[in-house]
Amino acid sequence: xxELSLNILDIAKNSVKAGATLIEIVIDEQDGxxxxxxxxxxxxxxxxxxxxxxxxxxTSRTTRPVGMGLPLLKLAAEQTGGTLSVKSSQGEDHGTxxxxxxxxxxxxxxxxxxxxxxxxxxxxxxxxxxxSFTYRREGGExxxxxxxxxxxxxxxxxxxxxxxxWVYESLTAPE
Numbered sequence: 001x002x003e004l005s006l007n008i009l010d011i012a013k014n015s016v017k018a019g020a021t022l023i024e025i026v027i028d029e030q031d032g033x034x035x036x037x038x039x040x041x042x043x044x045x046x047x048x049x050x051x052x053x054x055x056x057x058x059t060s061r062t063t064r065p066v067g068m069g070l071p072l073l074k075l076a077a078e079q080t081g082g083t084l085s086v087k088s089s090q091g092e093d094h095g096t097x098x099x100x101x102x103x104x105x106x107x108x109x110x111x112x113x114x115x116x117x118x119x120x121x122x123x124x125x126x127x128x129x130x131x132s133f134t135y136r137r138e139g140g141e142x143x144x145x146x147x148x149x150x151x152x153x154x155x156x157x158x159x160x161x162x163x164x165x166w167v168y169e170s171l172t173a174p175e
Contacts, residue, residue, distance in 0.1 A: 003113025004036060004102075007076070010069040011038045011098055012122050012131075018042025018096065022130045023122075027112060029137040033082070034102040034109070044090040053086050073100050080106035116171035119144060120164050127159040133171075142171055 008025055015023045020042035028035045045053065054074045074084040082101035089095065102109050112135075119133055123146060133144040144167065146158060156163060 003111050004034075004076075005113035005115045005118040007069065007073045007100075008036070008038065008115065009118045009121060011073075012040075012118075013125075014069070015040035015042050015096065016122075016126050016129060018044070020095070020129065022132065024132040025119075025134070027115065027135045027137075029104065032104050034104050034112075036100045036102075037097065039095065039097045041095045044094040044096055045088040046090060050086055050088045054084065070098070073098075076100075076108070076110050077102055079108040080104075116168045119171060120168050123167060124159045124164055127157055135171075144171060 020040035022041045024039040026037040077084045077100040080103040084100045087097045131146045135142040
């Protein structure tokens with residue numbers, strides 16, 4: 001994928017399919033490294049699936065026999081000297097965590113891309129889910145918590161055009 005925001009969209013949509021009620025997305029840039037963490041409280045994956053999840057021929061899809069999201073994210077991270085780790089558990093402490101690191105000064109480091117558009121798409125497509133988004137970088141931090149938004153907005157649905165416009169603008173406002 002040409003930008004990290006597309007990987008975020010792909011992984012978060014998998015979290016939605018896994019029944020997550022909370023999806024946390026953190027992009028943390030410091031000391032020349034970009035770390036992407038996506039954590040959910042979905043149903044989790046069995047250990048045998050976790051062991052092969054970066055193989056393109058491992059997928060839970062029924063529409064096609066390949067799943068390229070995590071394999072492409074792993075490739076993008078490793079091309080910069082970074083890493084990808086996937087942890088998942090089922091049962092009482094269920095959920096999945098994906099962490100990818102990228103050397104930001106490497107020629108092959110993919111740009112973050114349109115993270116605001118990705119968050120708007122996720123909220124519009126799954127307004128009932130709690131999303132927590134944090135982007136830390138030199139010079140500032142951007143945060144968005146849909147649970148807080150619900151408290152403030154009351155009966156106003158998160159997927160209304162005015163709310164989605166506000167989300168996009170608040171995530172792209174100059175620091």
